[in-house]
Amino acid sequence: GQxxxxxxxxxxxxxxxxxxxxxxxxxxxxxxxxxxxxxGEGPVLLIALYKAGELTSNGRLTAQFGITRxxxxxxxxxxxxxxxxxxxCAGLQSHDKIIFGKxxxxxxxx
Amino acid sequence: SAVISQKPSRDxxxxxxxxxxxxxxxxxxxxxxxxxxxxxxxxxxxxxxxxGSEATYESGFVIDKFPISRPNLTFSTxxxxxxxxxxxxxxxxxxxxxxxTQYFGPGTRLLVL
Numbered sequence: 001g002q003x004x005x006x007x008x009x010x011x012x013x014x015x016x017x018x019x020x021x022x023x024x025x026x027x028x029x030x031x032x033x034x035x036x037x038x039x040g041e042g043p044v045l046l047i048a049l050y051k052a053g054e055l056t057s058n059g060r061l062t063a064q065f066g067i068t069r070x071x072x073x074x075x076x077x078x079x080x081x082x083x084x085x086x087x088x089c090a091g092l093q094s095h096d097k098i099i100f101g102k103x104x105x106x107x108x109x110x
Numbered sequence: 111s112a113v114i115s116q117k118p119s120r121d122x123x124x125x126x127x128x129x130x131x132x133x134x135x136x137x138x139x140x141x142x143x144x145x146x147x148x149x150x151x152x153x154x155x156x157x158x159x160x161x162g163s164e165a166t167y168e169s170g171f172v173i174d175k176f177p178i179s180r181p182n183l184t185f186s187t188x189x190x191x192x193x194x195x196x197x198x199x200x201x202x203x204x205x206x207x208x209x210x211t212q213y214f215g216p217g218t219r220l221l222v223l
Contacts (some may be wrong), residue, residue: 030210033212042217043153098155
């Protein structure tokens, strides 16, 4: 079936550092979504991308929809302790089904 | 966006029993979805629930095990039937408020002993 390859699986960074993670696929997607999930919570939508080449920011977060429509990246600038969590990419080919990546677990060292 | 609530938030159940999870949305939505997230894993779609029609199940999930109701545009239930320890997971509902964007509830944490 369709798969999203999300990397890295986990990251250990110092507070204040920038973070970069990405998702790739062999399939084309019409929409890319980035979610964050904290312990005990459901995923929270961070950024939605609807157009190839689109670059969208949400505060310290920036995400891009790859020009080939097969990839996307998420950057977090100047990380802070509350950025800790699991970040999931998700791709849509039709309006009713999302394919999720396996997640990137972000750890921030004091 | 949408405000989504789920009940119960967590439960511990004995094997062989069934649990019904409720999902309530603060606005009318056409499509609702049920996901399973096993410990340390990503999200897997169980089924899509549209009001007024039978739920559509993904490969590996069947109606007898996960019956779903969708009585109106703001509510849905998922039942986990005849539970076994392998059913221990987080069960999440989501809604498609704006086309091509899904918002998630807080999840129901199920432990089956």
